[in-house]
Each structure stands twice: as C-alpha cells, then as structure tokens.
Amino acid sequence: MDSLTQIVLGAAVGEVVLGKKVGNKAMLYGAIAGTIPDLDTFASYFTDTVTALEIHRGFTHSIFFSVVFAPIFGWLVSRYDKLGNFKNWSWLFFWGFITHPLLDAHTTWGTQLFWPLDLRLAYKNIFVIDPLYTLPFLVCVIWAMRLPKTSARRRKINRLGIILSSSYLVITLILKAYTYQKFTAALGEQEVNYTSVETKPSAFNSVLWTANVDTPNAYLIGHYSIFDTQPIQFASYPKQHELLGDLKEEEKVQQLFKITQGWYTVTQKEDQIFINDLRFGLLGFQPTENRFAFSFELIKTPNGLKVKEVEKNRTQAKELLSELGNRIKGN
Known part of the structure; x- marks a missing residue:
C-alpha cells in the first residue's frame, strides 16, 4: 500500500x-x-x-x-x-x-x-491506493491522537479505525469473488478457450475490476463495474513472445519473466523491443487501448542488455482519471 x-x-x-x-x-x-x-x-x-x-x-x-x-x-x-x-x-x-x-x-x-x-x-x-480504506482509518487515528492516553474513548476510536479498515478488506474480497464469477460467466457465454483468469481492482476503488485472461496465443483484458448493465467485452493482446528471439536467454529478461509471473506481452516499434507487464493493466479502459501501466524497453549496449522502464507522463494520468470516473459509473 x-x-x-x-x-x-x-x-x-x-x-x-x-x-x-x-x-x-x-x-x-x-x-x-x-x-x-x-x-x-x-x-x-x-x-x-x-x-x-x-x-x-x-x-x-x-x-x-x-x-x-x-x-x-x-x-x-x-x-x-x-x-x-x-x-x-x-x-x-x-x-x-x-x-x-x-x-x-x-x-x-x-x-x-x-x-x-x-x-x-x-x-x-x-x-x-484506496481512499475508502485509508481515509476513515486516518480520521480515527487523528481523533484518537487528540485524546488523553488513559482515555477509554481513545482506545475505542482507534479500535474502530482498525475494524473499519479490516471490514473494508473483507468487502473487497467478497467483491473479488463476485466479479470473478461475472468474468468467467462472460467467457463461457462467449465460448472463449482459456487456461487461467486473474482479477484485480482498478485504480483507487473497488467498484471497477479488471480481468487478465490467458489464452493460447493472446491475453484478453476485460473490465467490469458492479454498475454495468451491458455484457463484458474483452480486448485481445497477442503474446508475441517469439519477438524476443535470443534475448529471452538474457539474465535481465529472465528476471522480468519472474517479476511478471508470466503475464507479459512483447511488442516491437521499429527496432525497439518492449516487454509489457499485464498485471497492472492499461492506462485506459477503451477496447483499443494499448498503453500498458508498466512497460520495459530492452536496449542492447556494448556492455550488455539494458532494461529501461518506459516513463509515464501527467497527461496520461489525467486522461486515466477522467476515463476511470466515467467507467466506474457503468457501461
């Protein structure tokens, strides 16, 4: 956190x-x-x-x-x-x-x-970062801090903050189970042949969830808000692992495989090769979105392979927040 x-x-x-x-x-x-x-x-x-x-x-x-x-x-x-x-x-x-x-x-x-x-x-x-977890907890801690150390009320308020935050964690686990069922049901209805599904909440909330779906040649990414009324749509992202060629034997690339836990795609722009970590999703919620939250450029140098994280800019962050707010409301 x-x-x-x-x-x-x-x-x-x-x-x-x-x-x-x-x-x-x-x-x-x-x-x-x-x-x-x-x-x-x-x-x-x-x-x-x-x-x-x-x-x-x-x-x-x-x-x-x-x-x-x-x-x-x-x-x-x-x-x-x-x-x-x-x-x-x-x-x-x-x-x-x-x-x-x-x-x-x-x-x-x-x-x-x-x-x-x-x-x-x-x-x-x-x-x-989830304000619904942190802010009530923070209020209780500050409130308790202002009371005498021997005050029974101080201990009750501090305990209330712990109970609220812990209860919210339990709610997110319930929402994860609920949305997982929604994603798998949609995959079944669309007759998608997949091997595994991983779900996670989107940024700053527990209302909008994202699913990464492993299929033989591509990963599918879908989004579901508990306020959605339309069927879940999945966008396809080809794995293209073969683009790595001999680079897959490099120590740093092997480390990236481990870090991403196998959830990665490879893309190429001209002569540049990128490994994209799917676990943290995309910088947007449109079906055509192809900007990954974490992407790493592989750079060949005389001293060996160098890995550089692709920088994100403030404009992308503002766009993401705008899209996020709209998508949370449902499709």
Whole structure:
C-alpha cells in the first residue's frame, strides 16, 4: 500500500500495543515501524531497474525481518526513551513491521512474507491506493491522537479505525469473488478457450475490476463495474513472445519473466523491443487501448542488455482519471 496508509496502520497498531502507557509516542514509533519495510525502494539508487523491482517487497517485508529487527529497534529506542522497556518497544516494532507486509499481500504486487522462500503472496483484492480504506482509518487515528492516553474513548476510536479498515478488506474480497464469477460467466457465454483468469481492482476503488485472461496465443483484458448493465467485452493482446528471439536467454529478461509471473506481452516499434507487464493493466479502459501501466524497453549496449522502464507522463494520468470516473459509473 501507499506510504500514508502504512503510516496510519503503523500508528494504530502502535497505539494498541503501547498507547495506554506512552501515549502519542506509541503512534509515532508505530508510524515509523510501518514505514521502515518500504525503505527497500532505495535499492533503485544502487542497482539496475529490474533488480530493484525484484528486491521490492522481499526481505524487508518478511516474517524473518520482523522477528530479527524488531528487537534491534526496540533496544535502540529503549536506550533513550524510558517510558517503555526493551520488551515493550520490541513488541511494538514487531507488530508495526509484520502488519505492513500482511496488508501489502492484498495488493497486486504482493509480498514475500516467507522470504527467503521464493513465494510471493498476492491476493489482488485492493489497489495500492484506496481512499475508502485509508481515509476513515486516518480520521480515527487523528481523533484518537487528540485524546488523553488513559482515555477509554481513545482506545475505542482507534479500535474502530482498525475494524473499519479490516471490514473494508473483507468487502473487497467478497467483491473479488463476485466479479470473478461475472468474468468467467462472460467467457463461457462467449465460448472463449482459456487456461487461467486473474482479477484485480482498478485504480483507487473497488467498484471497477479488471480481468487478465490467458489464452493460447493472446491475453484478453476485460473490465467490469458492479454498475454495468451491458455484457463484458474483452480486448485481445497477442503474446508475441517469439519477438524476443535470443534475448529471452538474457539474465535481465529472465528476471522480468519472474517479476511478471508470466503475464507479459512483447511488442516491437521499429527496432525497439518492449516487454509489457499485464498485471497492472492499461492506462485506459477503451477496447483499443494499448498503453500498458508498466512497460520495459530492452536496449542492447556494448556492455550488455539494458532494461529501461518506459516513463509515464501527467497527461496520461489525467486522461486515466477522467476515463476511470466515467467507467466506474457503468457501461
């Protein structure tokens, strides 16, 4: 999830663990703990694009990290803050660390909770930024923060925020199951021969959902809003994996295969080759849309193959938001 959401979750967890004893300091250190796992994003300053993507939500998002580093941070804080002891602070950091990847596991990117095992949990039932999850939670945390640390009302309000956010996650899981049934029913009606279907919510909401459908020679992408009245339409995107040629043996390309979990197409523009990650969808909702949210250009250099992520511009973002608002209302 986004940084603000993880800060809010960490603050709420900190309050549960130690708020009655240390007050707002529990929220502060909880917010810090909720932020620390995402420091793996700084890997992009020290390594190449593909390796940084592979590292993201790995080690720092694992049970191993939470267990090993919580006592270290707990000890550091206990050295100068005597309101809580080593055990208290360690416990706060553990729960701040572990709830971060548990929430991230609900997103499309997922997380390697069981690192070093090569297993990424991704339930794909909530977008990385969802105001309906974050804003009520944020209001409750700020409200609780303004009350005395010994106040029973403070604990109830903080607990309410956790209940609201958790309930919303459950609702998104129900919506995922409901929309999955809609997609598979539409594929059956259209007599599509497919091997697998993956669904996920579109940006900033849980009303409009997207399905990626694996067929022998192409991937199909369809959209469904719970307000739709017309049949689901699927657009076809040829896999064209053969365009890679010998490039498929390159280490960086193999890394991209792993990152995309096999959900990718290959496109060519003149002599440029691109690998498009289908997991994060398109920058639009029209049947003719061919701009992928994540696309990587393969560049041959004298020093070997270089992979460059295709940049997105603000104009595309504005267009996407406009289309998104209209498409959520139904077709």
